[in-house]
Amino acid sequence: MNALLRRMIAAAAAAAAAVAARKAVELGWTLAKDEPPPTAQGVRSDTELRDLLLWSALVAGSVVLARKIATDRAEQLFGDDDA
Numbered sequence: 001m002n003a004l005l006r007r008m009i010a011a012a013a014a015a016a017a018a019v020a021a022r023k024a025v026e027l028g029w030t031l032a033k034d035e036p037p038p039t040a041q042g043v044r045s046d047t048e049l050r051d052l053l054l055w056s057a058l059v060a061g062s063v064v065l066a067r068k069i070a071t072d073r074a075e076q077l078f079g080d081d082d083a
Contacts, residue, residue, distance in 0.1 A: 010078075017066035029055065
């Protein structure tokens with residue numbers, strides 16, 4: 001398989017995984033806190049700032065992990081079979 005095509009498949013898998021991870025974290029937050037995730041515009045207190053920082057860390061961590069797993073899996077499935 002062409003190296004460019006492999007990279008494109010890995011990128012598509014990573015993008016889809018990032019969207020799915022964000023949606024999963026958003027759903028988890030809403031179920032756990034019984035409120036939507038915080039936004040930077042809505043911060044008015046230290047507690048809200050803490051929630052915003054926690055939310056940011058959760059989203060960033062889950063997206064990075066999901067993209068890494070998806071990219072690695074795509075590389076395994078469509079890896080260098082030319083060699």
